[in-house]
Amino acid sequence: MNDPADMIDAEGLIEAMVEIVGPEWVLYDPEETRAYASDALTAYREIPRVVVLPNGEEEIVAIVNICQQRQIPIVPRGAGTGLSGGARPIREGVVLSLARMNRILALDPEAAIAILEPGVRNLAISEAAFPHGLFYAPDPSSQIACTIGGNVNENAGGVHCLKYGLTLHNVLQVRGILSSGEVFECGGQTPDSPGLDLLPLLIGSEGMLMIVTEVTVRLLPRPTHAKVVMASFDSIETCAHAVAAIISSSLIPAGLEMMDQAATRAVEDYVHAGYDCEAAAILLVESDGSKTEVDEEIAEIKEILLLNGSRSLVVSETEEERQRIWSGRKNAFPAAGRVAPEYYCMDGTVPRRQMAPLLAHIAQLEKHYRLRCMNVFHAGDGNMHPLILFDGKIMGEWARAEAFGNAILEKCIELGGTVTGEHGVGVEKLDSLCLQFTDAEREVFHALKKVFDPLRILNPDKGIPSLRRCVEHGRKRVDAQKRLPTNLEHF
Amino acid sequence: MKLEEKIPRRAEVEDLLARCVQCGFCNATCPTYLATGLELEGPRGRIGLIKSMVEGHAVSEKTQHHLDRCLTCLNCETSCPSGVEYRRIIDIGRAWMKDCIPRGIGSHLPRVMLSKMMAHPIGLGLGFRVGRWFKYLLPSAFRPYLHPPRRLNLALSPATETLRTVLLLQGCVQRHLAPAINQALSDVLVKLGYRVVEIRHADCCGAVGHHLGDSETAKAQAKKTMRALHPYLLDPTLQGDQAPIIVMTSSACGLMLKDFEALYQEDLEMAEDAKRIHQCALDPLELIERHVSAIRHRIDHAGIKGLSLKIHEPCTLQHGLKLKGRLAALFSSLGFEVSQGVAPHLCCGAGGVYSLMNPEMAQSLREEKRRHLGLEGQGDAIALTSNIGCMLHLDSKGEVVHWIEFLQGLFKEGR
Known part of the structure; x- marks a missing residue:
């Protein structure tokens, strides 16, 4: 049998990647790349063409340049603990795993900051800060495993964000690589910096604007x-x-x-x-x-x-x-895995006073869709995480679970809330986003994406739904817009 | 190559796999994932590889390599919120690999030798003797196991009143390398009033073969151990609250005893004994813990003043037998200041015979563990552990010892 590399590497992509990072850190055989087919939202799967694990910013620049020349999409990946499919690969694309870049570059207890590579685990930051009486506040439930690069891209929250804020409020500076291969930095170690403040735009941008290579976080005094x-x-x-x-x-x-x-x-x-x-x-x-x-x-x-x-x-x-x-x-x-073979974790937000009506509605939906649902949520900020339990092996259960989830999110919007709290849009919430935003709003999103990534190679099919998608999926309230869409650009 | 349609234990594996929701928390405590950052070198990736086999995808040496590289430290089981029984999944996966992918002679031969050698106590003893002569011709990974045996001379001072009967299985490798460990446990138990019966003709419990995916040899060895225990399990004087307590001084072997039940659940002839052994087996730690107050005033702390006492709990003890923190707790309740160092949950790299098969990974984990335990610094430090593999792997000049040997040495004269 031929080497699988020859069959799928007509363009010499693998060879080029091997040259950059060495053969040990390039995977292309489906036997191995299958492990990267999804993040923790396993219902959406795709085996990528190549997985590359660079070690250092220079290697990332080289990889981005190769992909840019050949117009090959890149999906960045941290620990793969995401719950919205943000790291779900693209079949023809590259998965760029940042797991090897896990060094804490500097920890300055006097300035109370830490400079980190993107693959540093969230909990590892607080562990390193511990001897200095400091900690890193955002603590998503996956903090034992998830990485700071992923946290920045998803604007991760956690149980303590009511008091200490989200990732956005605890990151001072982000450095990354644009799709042009250029290094881009924003934010700073001072409270305010001149020019337009792009940091809030980048935090939560789900890998669509740049590849994060370095993050400077604020550390707080650990409460006694x-x-x-x-x-x-x-x-x-x-x-x-x-x-x-x-x-x-x-x-x-x-x-x-x-x-x-x-x-x-x-x-x-x-x-x-x-x-x-x-x-x-x-x-x-x-x-x-x-x-x-x-x-x-x-x-x-x-x-x-x-x-x-x-x-x-x-x-x-x-x-x-x-x-x-x-x-x-x-x-x-994950404990839901003890009571059902699979679970679908939702992430919606409602104004706090609407929590009881939403929960009552979910109880009705349970009967309608004949599926059980566990509820866990950040009550302080109205961020709900209904966990819909299902068995994918039973015909139709996943479809029912998905419909159940969408019904919950629609109710969230109806009650004045949003379709995501902290898990991001990824691939999962694309349809729901059609309901959340107007054409004009989505056009601004697309325009911003174009500024950072004109070639559309950075996680291109995530985060923002195209108008076509919204219409095709029948999720757009066309009547509310009072006009039919004319320009159906596929994003 | 693909697995046959009718693979053995398919339904069992499917059930085990269904528990995993792929959250990825396990990767955070997996030594090989932490060292490489490769999904395939973490539990989630390895489970995925085995799932692929079940789904009928082709597998090659690549899958074999990633399964081989697992230390079986079971840290993932401790971290897993979904209760995935990784140990059972990897065991079955490895057994399938053996049927699927033939190994090259360089990988096959040492495995077979190690696995089979354990079954032949005379050959094993001879092997060690010859190995010691030719120590410097062998790969350096073998050297820690080829030092002259550690010895200890004991004078037994039996207590007057006899408690329960303890069946002390002698094991294989350890009795050639550090016979003092079994003697020390025997001595302490006798001092505490137990009747200790040394079971000498059981040999290897099967753990080595089991780790290497050689389940036939493992089963044959386990059977021999069960046969040796059988008369005691039948003994009418050893029933009910007088049931024997079965111990091995190495926690890896202790875990294997517990696993007999799963290994033989479908074997009508052996299932009953396997279940009894599962119930009667205890780690020596669980036994000694019951006598803290009795031991406390019979030991002498004076001799070890100023000594920094480190505890390394082997993975088999903390993640396998689920006795995390108990060894450290025992010594602190005996009045010692102990430290488990940084990241006590991580494996030292010994992993049974892993260090012989994957010397590079094992070596880097060893160095990290020694640093974390503070064994590389100044001053006298002693590290206590409960498994011969970890002990020899981590040791450099006799500072890593089995805790029972250390405890035995503290008993005051005549007590």
């Missing part, structure tokens, strides 16, 4: 004390009202998370976090800061929760206990 309250509720509605009560008080908890019974039961089995599995929903409320601050805040939180219908409360007494309580929440998604 932290405690979490776990409160049980007999109904979802009371729990949602208690959230509203906390938010409308003067408190800003470090974390405010809600889990329904289906979710607590699934994780309790693995983590033994001590969750009240009899409660219809539980709420986790964290306070951090100095000892006095924490004690005062916890007392206040307890009072609000009890006044608002919490039937029992547990406060973490030790750091170990606190970690255990959180680990249940952080492992909630």
